[in-house]
Amino acid sequence: MNNFEQLGLSPKLLNAILDLGFENPSEVQQQAIPILLENETDLVALAQTGTGKTAAFGFPIIQKIDTESKQTQALILSPTRELCLQITNELQLYGKYEKSLNVVAVYGGASITEQERQIKRGAQIIVATPGRMKDMLGRKMINISEIKYCVLDEADEMLNMGFYEDITDILSHSNKNKKTWLFSATMPKEVASIAKEFMKKPIEITVGSKNEGSKNVVHEYYTVNGRDRYNALKRLADAHPDIFSVIFCRTKRDTQKVAEKLIEDGYNASALHGDLSQNQRDLVMKSFRTRQIQMLVATDVAARGIDVDDITHVINYQLPDEVETYTHRSGRTGRAGKHGISMVIITKSEQRKIKQIEKIINKSFTQKEIPSGEEICQVQLLHLAKSIKNTEVNHDIDQYLPQIENMLEDFDKEELIKKLFSVEFTRFHNYYKGANKIESSSHSGDYSDDSGSTRFFINVGSKDGFSWMSLKDLLKAELDLGRDAVNKVDVKASFSFFNVDESQTDKVLKVFEDYEYQGRQVNVEVTKGKTGGGSRKRRDRKKGGRKSNESFKTKSNAKRRDSNKGKSSRKANIKSSINRRKKKK
Template identity: 55%
Template sequence: MNPFSTLGIRHDIVNAITELGFENPTPIQEQAIPVLLSGSNDFVGLAQTGTGKTAAFGLPLLELLDFSENHPQALVLCPTRELCLQIANDIKNYAKNLSNVHIVAVYGGASISDQLRQIKRGVQIVVATPGRMLDIINRKAIDFSAVRYVVLDEADEMLNMGFQEDIDSILSTTPEDKKTWLFSATMPSEVRRIAKKYMTDPHELTMGTKNTGNANIDHEYYVVRARDKYAAFKRIVDFNPEIFGIVFCRTKIETQEIAEALIKDGYNADALHGDLSQQQRDKVMKRYRDRSLQLLIATDVAARGIDVNDVTHVINYSLPDEIENYTHRSGRTARAGKTGVSIAIINSKELGKIRQIERVIGKQFTKAEIPTGFDVCEKQLFGLIHKVHSVTVNEDQIEQYIPRIMDEFKDLSKEDVIKRFASLEFNRFLDYYKDAPDLNAPAYEERSSDRGRGDRYDRTSSRGNYTRLFINLGSVDDFTRGDMLGFICSNARISGKAVGKIDLKGVYTFFEVENNVVDQVQQGFKSVDFQGRNVRIELAGDRGESRGGGRERSTGGSFRERRERRSNSTGGFRDFSGKRRDERHEGNRGGDRRKKW
């Protein structure tokens, strides 16, 4: 007997999930399903991504709803269109042996008229992103007055993306006596507040320790110089021949540049970010799920909700601005009880961030060394040998060619054939990594005393191959480091690779660029204005940074300003003309409702 039967799931559903490969319930499923089947409690479930949360709430919904009635009885809200489609498809698969089950996925970037037609035909379960759902509610095209269950999936992500007001508006159209089930990977204070606001004495279930990472993930970091980051990244990839990974970048520009560079260098890679149309996103994700792509290069927003099996590595090409996002990134690997590796490529000044992440996830990082060129060549050679050893031979098809193959090899010994075959692949890496330099950088942690009087590495106007510049825009203008990078690159017409450290202050910013593009940057900003004022670019050394009067803190502004910026840092971005628009649209709304700031 399938163990799901003992949890109270009917045989028609158990038979369907057995065909899907469900053999034993995961811990969250085992403990949540009996509670939810009672239908009498609000519920808070804390568990990492990849632990089977969709089945934990999807299976009870199929048991509790009355499918003889054709009106909305359950609403599932989630942060992204990818996750929305995934949840809807999963529940449809669970219900394939049931009759009259109607599920509609409602999300931005797709035809709203098609979604309205599906709703009009009758639906019991609506799976939606908040933005598009609110659009449909405002059109008075759906009635939630008889909804019995509301599921908030990835609640922390929805709040991080700025959906608090939308969630409030949507839930105000649902009955007071409904049951609310909240699932989240982390439990920040904002999620705690939403639980308190919408729930009455909820049953709380925590799998592992709150806010911790998946125990099956190994966390590693590599310390490199900024100029060596891409070369180090490629060497890490080459050292893992069987890698099937997701690479996270901070900005869309960086994402696209890294993907294009990898494709040019012969890797199976592509980018996933908010500037792609829904059709383009679907095409990229189909290639990745089919394993036609080996590396998916993505922003945090674009990658939220991606559920792909057997991801071996998550690589943080850039660390996230929000520490909680690291948990979501690393959760893309080691799903459903499997193991995985999460890698961070950092410079020595980011060691403090690694220590912060360690405290949040409750696990230590391992400091790893960038492999040498010889190490990579050796790993690739034996990776190839392993493939040969495990390849499936189609005896029927190959048999007809064996005589000709043997004739071609008749002058070669067995040893010669093996050497030549192995050299086909090995020589490529041997040539590339000939005289490869050591890319490991010395690791030092910034001392608090250094921070207090000014970091001597940061405060000079010129550092090696970089020149430090001043710009009269900062965090009070609602810039994040990623926004500033894009603003600089767009106006100066330079690559993101030419920009070094960005030191964001309250009303100004210091940033480094390669020496050979300094004049180009200054020329590019000669006639740029931002919200009615001229943008100034100057050499940082001309600003008298170390003059008396106390140094401005890097966070800049009052506590209230800093808190607002933190909430905005994941909720919005700026286009490079200086106008601001809501980043929620990147992952969810597809241009449905552009909110002006």
């Protein structure tokens, strides 16, 4: 179906579509709209962010509800305030020729009594965030017992944000015979469980493959040493003068720190995270949409609901905790049929995550080198030339031309060009003049090449419940050496490796000299050999086989028997350290 007329939409909706300038339906709209118009069925629709999912469920809802009735007939749940308001605004535009249609947004950070008043005036469609919706149901401000349709938009995002219990509680107040339409970019097990629990034989449609990344997005990764991460970010920005991007960090603290450093270095940047007030968030997003902000540094939670179609780049300053979250990050670019680039800055120990992401999004990454200073200078110079060429002449300066010509009459064309470009170009040239190239840490597995760094072996791994991130958090908490002191954490099944500045070698060995984790002795050693993963000590340990294990168990059991009641549990200390750091974040 190549046009909206073939989808079975009403004349009023088609007129609204014409006013909005929509030409052809997207793939998810082609698949979902006829099914929802022709059938009373539950539906699971998997499609990337930015593929037109709001219209895919919005058009059928508007066409199927009774606008003459003031009773609430449809509920749409979305993860964030921004997305809630976006959906509300779009539905109002779609239903502009339905004179009696009333769509009300219900979200936190606004007057709950005013939202109650709007609903009591008659709201056929309520668009809500789970937290505020649950609150209003608890206060009996809303009645959804007779709704006919419930839409769970960005379902994976809502569940990832911890709204599972809120959603189940909200749905318990609704009509059991309602139809549920679930729209999601990915299909993790939590989304599948929602579908199984609250839907009856749902029709499933998939645009692309499950969890697949957008076809319009190119994926690149850059491997650097941890200490070069921020400088790599700046070079990527400088190498793309027209960049309009979202930069993702894992924590609020890192988000604020990176944004502040970018601002100090002269970039049009700002932070978006959970510690901002609603008014601050609104101001930041307004500045971003109007391109007063060129680089928006955000956490995953804060960025949910961002609906800006012209984002050129997504930069993963740090990879997300959950691999599936990468799909949502990259989906912020390449929207509305446009092309985008998703960049990832990683250390060598994170390269395995790239392979995991490739399997999930069904896309391949291209490994690239951080641009050199010379390359950046060339890009900036040509960009300046292009800007001058495309600049419209301001004829208000005509009256001053005789004075200007008189001032510059001693210079020929070549000299004038050099002087003109030097005004803007000198800053970049001076900054990058003689700057060292940021070398990729992926060229060699030789950890001994890290100047002043010591590689350690530790006998805990994934079988002990550690990921590279949780082990790094533990090490940072116990060693107390600063945020970036522990790097190159490489977690195997039953053992791991990590790097620390060689000046701290004695401290690391002392901290772990008599250390227990969950009742077992933890052993930390300096690796011998270039790769760390192939050290003699580890090979000898493997050759020792069962005897080594038995010796370890005997020693560990003896230590536990010798522990007295007055000795505090090391496990408790570990958990306490980790919890303290989580609270700070």
